[in-house]
Amino acid sequence: MLGTSTGWSVTLGAGGHPGVTITTTKTGWAEFLANRPEARAALAERVRVEGSPEAVAAFVDAMAAFPFGRSRPRLALPEVGDLAPFQP
Numbered sequence: 001m002l003g004t005s006t007g008w009s010v011t012l013g014a015g016g017h018p019g020v021t022i023t024t025t026k027t028g029w030a031e032f033l034a035n036r037p038e039a040r041a042a043l044a045e046r047v048r049v050e051g052s053p054e055a056v057a058a059f060v061d062a063m064a065a066f067p068f069g070r071s072r073p074r075l076a077l078p079e080v081g082d083l084a085p086f087q088p
Contacts, residue, residue, distance in 0.1 A: 019055035023048040033066045 024032065028046035035043065037060070049056055 018051070020049060020051035020059045023050070033063075036067070037064045 022029075024047040028043065032040055032043055032047045040047070049059060051059070
């Protein structure tokens with residue numbers, strides 16, 4: 001994956017001078033993205049992230065947005081005054 005100011009591109013195999021190299025399968029990558037960031041360490045055997053400590057840290061920070069964005073989604077609950085009285 002190459003991140004630029006205009007977006008991301010994905011290339012199989014190493015190209016140029018990547019800051020981070022990810023070695024995984026399609027299934028491993030899907031699992032990585034579908035899991036919460038704090039659960040991803042358990043996938044280390046299936047998803048290898050290699051690079052300088054700074055580049056890996058930047059990658060991990062960027063990927064923290066998956067799967068739920070920067071914060072976990074919260075349900076919008078109605079205010080008590082917005083609820084209709086219960087009618088049996």
